[in-house]
Amino acid sequence: MESNLNIIIAIVLGVIILIFAALAIYHKKLSVAIIAAGAVSLLASIMYLLLAAPDVAMTEAAIGSGLSVIIFFYALNKIRKHHD
């Protein structure tokens, strides 16, 4: 059944999301952590597709994993520059 497939995908997505979240929290390198957080968003947007929410998926992908990550890197860059 199609919904079974959905459930399996959802479980896998959920697990990966949590793994990436752990990475985002615990990875020592900030840039990796930021990318992991972006990945969480990206995977979440796939989950939104499963949940029949294409609008949300698009927004999350564009903003959560796109712009948000860019802004993080800009900020990181600022701080790094200063530390050098």
Place this chain on the structure above:
Amino acid sequence: MVAPIYIVAIALGIAFSLGFFGKKSTGFATGLFYAALAAISFISVQWFTGFIFNGQSSTEVFTAGLKPPFSISLQMGLPEAIITTMINLAGFMGAVFFADQLKKYGVHLMITYLLLIMGLNVIVMTRDIFNLFVFLEISSIAMAGMALVTQEKKSVQAGFKYLIATAIISALLLVGIILTYNYGESLYINDLLAANLTGIKAGATAIFLILMPVILELKPFPANGWGLDMYQATHPVVGSLLSAASATASIFVLYKLAPLGGDTGMQVIAVLGGLTFVASNLMGLKQSHAGRMLGYSSIAQTGLVMMVIGLQPVLGEHTLFIGFSILLTHFLAKAGLFWLRGILNTDKLKEWGKLRNTPLLLFVFVLFIVALTGFPPFPSFFGKWELVMQLANSGHGWWIAFILLGSLLEAVYLFRWVGYSLKIKSKEQTEQKAHKLIPVYLFAGILLTSVYFYLSHFYPDSMMQYVPLAFVALMFVLEFLPAIIKNIISIGGMAAYSWLLTDQYLGEDNLRFFFALIFLVGGILTMIPGFRQKGKRVGFYPAAVMMYAGLAMLISATDLLQFFIAWEIMTLGSYLLIIRGKRSIKHAFSYMLFSLGGAFAMLAGFGFAQAGNPGIGLDVLANMTYLPHLTAILLAIGFMTKTAALGLHIWLPGAHAEAESDVSPMVSAILLKAGVFGLMLLFIGMGAEAAGGHPLVIALGWLGALSALVGNLAASFQEDAKKLLAYSSIGQLGYILFAFSMMTHLGWLAGLTYVAGHASYKAILFLGIGAVVIRTGTHNMYQMGGLIKKMPLTFIGVLFAIITLAGIPPLAGFAGKWLFYNAVIMKGWYLQGAIVFTAGIIAFLYSFRILYAVFLGQLKDQHRKVKEAPITYLIPMFILMVGIMIFSAQPHLVLKPLGNMISGFFPSNMLDWNGGTALTSLGYWNGFQVAVIIMIMFAILTGWLLLTSRKAKKVGQFNIVYAAERPERPETTHMAYNMFAGYNKAVGFLAAPGITNIWRKIDAFFHDLGDWMRRIYSGNAQSYLIHIVAYTVIVFMIINFGI
């Protein structure tokens, strides 16, 4: 009517358009910015007036052309109109104050500011919980942004903490919203209210997650470190917005949403609010930073209002009135205080003495503090009054205790601050920029105007009661006049009013007439020394008139509320009088704290007394049904803080001794009688004779006797002449308390005689010694001596008073004593009587000491040029002396009518009058005869002395006997120094300051506790986050699992 949606449209439209303006056209942008604020203020004010004056009915704005729940709606009813008016007013005035910063930061700041105010307006009006979330975020973000205006490291940190704290709070709210949507199937508040989700556990949790973030927005203790940092480190205008605008809006949101939680929710809100109120005030005790202290106070006040909201099920229809009254005062006062902080530009409390250089600002500052601490006649007083009454009516005594404790703690740090600002001199001038002063004065003006509305609301028919208050206001207005003219006006006012009272009470109610006589005639006499003053004597007349106005209102009060208002006005006036003394700062502070503590005990007592009664007339004291014993104790404590009974007396010596020379007689001879008046009302209410065997009354008898003993003993060991007199007052008031506690005809008569006597001789003594202090420049008796030659008239007055005090025939004091011992014997209180008798003997010690040390003995070299007391001091002294003489010779003129009056309460008449002769079963006494006999004896003795002491030799100034002064401690060779060292060794422990130490320990305990508690505010943003989550989880656990 302009639809409220235009508040949003105008604010947003202009905020967006501000973006068009670059750096060059800031002027125009500024104009537009102010126009927007003015326009939205106008809209809300228009609705407000519409509701109040035109009977406008509330309206709901539907966006998107659809009715809710299908679209978002905004509601504009009376509460919304009031709250948005407050927000917009604070916003507009804050912006006026902010003009400098607006110029510096340009459109960015204007946009942020405008959006902040707009966001707050919407969260008040919206009826949709998700919309609430969005606009809550707007205002939080804008507020965090405003922190950057100071551009200091600290304020950036504060802004960051605020930002992440509100972000996590909003996150919780969002969870609550989606869960509520799931179970309630709507986002429209009215639908959710109807749905009653608390029935199921998950629904209750959903509601919990909506209410908890709203509570967290109000910065409840202890999850509020982020808010405190914000108050401390940001620009004062931001503080004013946080405290006046943002908190006001959040409170309204809580009010709007609280019914969702049902009764459990209400209970939780009340408890959390009460906790915040008390804990924040406790932690405020140790604050030395003005901004942070205002933060603690703001949080406490919000906690109080939160508690009121939570007590809705108990308070019923009164909730709105109570909450609004407290909120209004908090709003006006806090905004004003934050702005003052901006004007003074200092956060060190002790530097607020700068205010002294601008009396009007100082006045406004004190006004704000006084209003904030709940003094009448300001709105928050009426709120607290009603709150206490309603809580008492529903039997919630513990809540009352909690509220009053919190209020007292708040008063401690606020009045300490007032003390600094009144006393600590500073040369620094404050900057006087009109745009900064206007908001402060405007808010002070609104506060004063609100008083009129409140009084006319409570007493639409008996505004006459408040004529004295109007007179006080007049004295404030007339401050610019020279002292002499103000003195004449004050005396004239008091004379006119006493004539009015005479007309009303003479023959009708002699008890009141008697006290009116003491208060007002005493008032007039003690005002006479004021003619000596040159210049304006700024601050004296309003304070003095305020005290006397309070006393006069006490007489004419017909119900508990009027009585309490009068009491507090009197307290405030006397505080302002006492603090005028050079070294009075800490004594006035201690006076204020004891007075407030007593007043709060009284307030609780009044609350209990009227519970179960149909009205609040003074007659409820006769019909106490709810906790009658506790009520009587509370009331007695309240009154006894003014009579300075043992245990509650420690404020008195300092306050009386350090006051100005002409203030001491006011606060000693007259003010103390207010407590006596109150006690009499209480005793009469308790059913005079029936109360005779009441344990409380017996205890008070003992207390009176002990006060007499300890007071007199302590007086004997003083080096400071005024302190000696002050301690003697404690003793004398002890007699009075004892006499009244006997609850017999004779006892009361003796008591009243003492009251009249103490009023007159203590006035003479303080005037006389005050004059000596003025002339010699010292309080210390060992630095005086031999002044009889320089100030003979003063000496006569003091001698006369001492004779009366010591109860030596022929003067009135003896009449008192005679009645007193008759009463004791008839009552059969021998043991107590013995103590009082001992105390009477001790009184001779200090009587002798003060006469000898000051006037007799060797004249000090430096006093060779001392002049007689000022004539303005001598006049009242001699008028009083004449009064005492008349009373001494013809006591029945006064005692008979008093006796008749007392007969109303004690029908068993044990005293008969036969012309001028008093008869009891124990003997008789005729004042005139006694006087004549004593005069003859005195003449004979004097003659004998003159004949026999011819050999006595005058000791010259440079006699060898006096040549051995120890230069390092010259006082040790003075006869009067440590005069009763022997007695001190023997019984001094009785007068040791043990009680003072107990109070000091209590004080230290609270300060330490507060200090310890505030350690949780570690300053770490992360721990603040943990606090927020922990607070939520713990409250959740307690509600659900009752841990």
Place this chain on the structure above:
Amino acid sequence: MITLEYITLGTGILLMLMGIWGLFTQKNLIKIVIGFTLVDTGIHILMVSIGHIKNRTAPIIDDAVNASEAADKVVDPIPQAMVLTAIVIGLGITALMLTFVVKMAKDNNSLNVSNFKSLKW
């Protein structure tokens, strides 16, 4: 019976909790902001899950979903609309937080949250 909604709800809540854990334990300011974005994402997943109805399609009326039977064919559009709003708000807050972090890092030359305690008590 495990359904899609329970899985996504669980994921949402766990993600939130992990984010909160990050807020609690990480000392680095940037990490704290990351923790906040995780909490936010978790809530968004939770919200969308709550609006979901089994075996229904996205709330868009097109060839597959007729206007007249839309009410029986589509999932709840309201939570989705709310999430759209919430995502953008989250971005705004994240950007602002990062700005504060940058400023603080430059002022104190540190990213450790324990070093910003000049205000206390």
Place this chain on the structure above:
Amino acid sequence: MIKKLLLFVLLAGAGVMFWTGISDYEVKQDLNPIASYYADQGLEETGAANLVTAVVVRYRGLDTLGEVVILFLTASILGFFLIKRDGKNDFRESSEILKTASRLLEPIIILAGVYVFVNGHLTPGGGFQGGAILASALILAYLANPNDSISKTLLKITESFSGLSFVIIGVLGIILAGGFLDSTLLPAGSIGNLISAGVIPIIYLFVGLKVGSELAGIVTNLKYAPKNESE
């Protein structure tokens, strides 16, 4: 370590709290009354085939306005830091490849963004998504030419103009239709067409422009963010 343990207990408590919140959750079979009203009437009332858009732009239009305000606010607050900006930026000159690629990509991305937000009433997507895409085009331009940043004034004017227009359309709703932000002040038109759904496409156009310019503005401001140790 004990602190961590306590924190973990706290976290578990939070978990219990959230779990209690969804403990009565049941897999739904039907829409709730409000949602089914939207599903039934949405197309008719707004002309938008995408019901999410219908909700976002019309039914919950005030929220949308609010969220636009939040980005605007963020951009403004970032402006506080720019009082003393030094004009320099921190990015090194980028490679020639990136420059060329961006010149090629930019118009396409911008077009894609515009497409997304003007079709928001028909297909998934709308103002926010389109705006975000637009913003990324601008950011790409920065990355490629750090020293040749797009005129800030233009961004600012776009931002203000689109915001103001949004509010004006809202107010026009009061005058011409049922209330603030009522999107029916223009005829709904035939469903499925680009020019349909009343003012929804117009509103989304402005939302898109505004979001795009604000996001770009935020990034620009971050770029010039605080330089000096102490002001």
